[in-house]
Amino acid sequence: MGAPRKGSEDADHLTEHLDELARLTDTAGAVVVGRLSQQVASPNPATLIGEGKVEELRALMSETRATLVIFDEELTPNQGANLEKELKSRVMDRAELILDIFSTRARTHEAKLQVELAQLAYLLPRLARMWTHLSRIRGGIGLRGPGETQLETDRRMIRRKIQLLRDKLQEWEKHREVLRANRTPLLSVALVGYTNAGKSSVLRMLSGEHDIFVEDRLFATLDTLTREVDLGEGCRARVSDTVGFIRKLPHHLVASFRATLEEVRGADLLLHVVDASHPGWEEQMRVVDEVLAELGVGELPLVPVFNKMDQVADPSAFAARARALYPDALLATTQRLDGLESVKAELRQRERELRPPVVVLVPLADGARLASLYRLGEVVDQSVTGEFHRVRVRLAPWQAEQLRRDGVEVVDERRVERRAAG
Ligand SMILES: Nc1nc2c(ncn2[C@@H]2O[C@H](COP(=O)(O)OP(=O)(O)OP(=O)(O)O)[C@@H](O)[C@H]2O)c(=O)[nH]1
Ligand SMILES: [Mg+2]
Numbered sequence: 001m002g003a004p005r006k007g008s009e010d011a012d013h014l015t016e017h018l019d020e021l022a023r024l025t026d027t028a029g030a031v032v033v034g035r036l037s038q039q040v041a042s043p044n045p046a047t048l049i050g051e052g053k054v055e056e057l058r059a060l061m062s063e064t065r066a067t068l069v070i071f072d073e074e075l076t077p078n079q080g081a082n083l084e085k086e087l088k089s090r091v092m093d094r095a096e097l098i099l100d101i102f103s104t105r106a107r108t109h110e111a112k113l114q115v116e117l118a119q120l121a122y123l124l125p126r127l128a129r130m131w132t133h134l135s136r137i138r139g140g141i142g143l144r145g146p147g148e149t150q151l152e153t154d155r156r157m158i159r160r161k162i163q164l165l166r167d168k169l170q171e172w173e174k175h176r177e178v179l180r181a182n183r184t185p186l187l188s189v190a191l192v193g194y195t196n197a198g199k200s201s202v203l204r205m206l207s208g209e210h211d212i213f214v215e216d217r218l219f220a221t222l223d224t225l226t227r228e229v230d231l232g233e234g235c236r237a238r239v240s241d242t243v244g245f246i247r248k249l250p251h252h253l254v255a256s257f258r259a260t261l262e263e264v265r266g267a268d269l270l271l272h273v274v275d276a277s278h279p280g281w282e283e284q285m286r287v288v289d290e291v292l293a294e295l296g297v298g299e300l301p302l303v304p305v306f307n308k309m310d311q312v313a314d315p316s317a318f319a320a321r322a323r324a325l326y327p328d329a330l331l332a333t334t335q336r337l338d339g340l341e342s343v344k345a346e347l348r349q350r351e352r353e354l355r356p357p358v359v360v361l362v363p364l365a366d367g368a369r370l371a372s373l374y375r376l377g378e379v380v381d382q383s384v385t386g387e388f389h390r391v392r393v394r395l396a397p398w399q400a401e402q403l404r405r406d407g408v409e410v411v412d413e414r415r416v417e418r419r420a421a422g
Helices: 014-028 051-064 077-087 094-105 109-138 148-182 199-207 251-256 281-294 315-325 341-353 367-376 397-405 413-421
Strands: 068-071 090-093 187-193 225-232 235-241 269-275 302-307 357-363 378-385 388-394 409-411
Touching: 014 094, 051 077, 068 094, 077 090, 077 109, 090 094, 094 109, 094 251, 109 148, 109 251, 187 199, 187 281, 187 341, 199 225, 199 235, 199 269, 199 302, 199 341, 225 341, 235 341, 269 281, 269 341, 281 302, 302 315, 357 367, 367 388, 397 409
Parallel strands: 068 090, 187 235, 187 269, 269 302
Antiparallel strands: 225 235, 357 388, 357 409, 378 388
16 A cells, blocks of 8 residues: 655655555565555655545455455554554554564574664564554453553563663673674775675676575565675775665664664775666665764765666666766676676775875895795885895785784885885
8 A cells, every 4th residue: 555645756656656655565574465555745744644545445355355455654643543443453654564574584682683673673562553463363242452551561571672672782892892892904895786786796707606696576685784895906804795785764763773774884895786677766875875974984984886787678778877976986787707796806906095105125035025025915016126126015904914023124115225225
């Protein structure tokens, strides 16, 4: 059921949005048997849609034998309760559907905690209605809803549970901070984007790991996955795949996924993966920008990557349009072996900026050290100066420091010239 405000932008994209809702429903494991929509001039506080439409919905449900109604719009706890009463059937809104998908797809302990937290936060204001469900299941003549005292007790319990989950998640966050602090510094890149844009496919191709999960469904990925990637030409980066975003992502969910998205906050660069073949790519980009802002990472350096270019009807016209909007946009496809060359080149350049060239002096006899420099960094040139190999090599500052600690001479170029002269 779609019920956008009359004249709103949502109303212009009604079909597209209901298509997306149908895909979400499919992901959740239900079968869509009918669709209905109404452009709402002023939302009915009791049922969101008008009385006549509720009637129509009831008729469609009995005709198609539907057992569940899903609204694309957010329903207030009251509207949900009223609609369920009138339709005598379960009613969900988009947020609840997304929460349901997340709860069945969460795999890691942390993701499960995050989803549970989001579900409880969603449940809290709707508790009275959920109770009615339970009493209906139990049946019994004259059974009334729970008394206010019972409801209050339950609310207290849920609040306590929410606090408990928050504490646990915070512990995880600390634990992960320690892990992050201990790993070798490398260019760190996070793949972000709308769900199904191809983020996991990009990581799969960059890392060459074919068991990274890719699926033509929404929310295939819920957990952040990080891989060290060889970019060629001696460059490496740490690349993270993250949960996809979607329009009207429930706020509870964004808030509780903060821990998983830590990797995004710590990134040097965000690659915003866009499905260029999707008719709604511009709206999808806007949604992603909004969620990033909500997560407090709107200011991080970001490069748009227009993926699925193999599916775009007129690639050169598309490229011109994308570049007019985003001058630094990259074009990509994971369906061709060389489809990510532009992405790799961009990452190599960013990575080199983190490793300025330094000059290392290696005694002529020390072949092992010379060889290790070639493994460690990217050698720009090499010559002989007096009794030394004079090697210009790109190294991360921490690597140069390590060499110095090992007693190797790492100097800037002017000092080298002086040494050779003296
Ligand atoms: N034609 C085409 N399909 C692609 C391309 N990249 C990915 N796909 C397909 O798009 C679908 C989604 O890919 P994923 O990599 O799972 O997308 P994702 O962004 O990780 O999605 P979520 O984890 O659900 O947010 C899969 O069916 C992929 O095979 C591409 O360049 N071209
Ligand atoms: Mg994915």
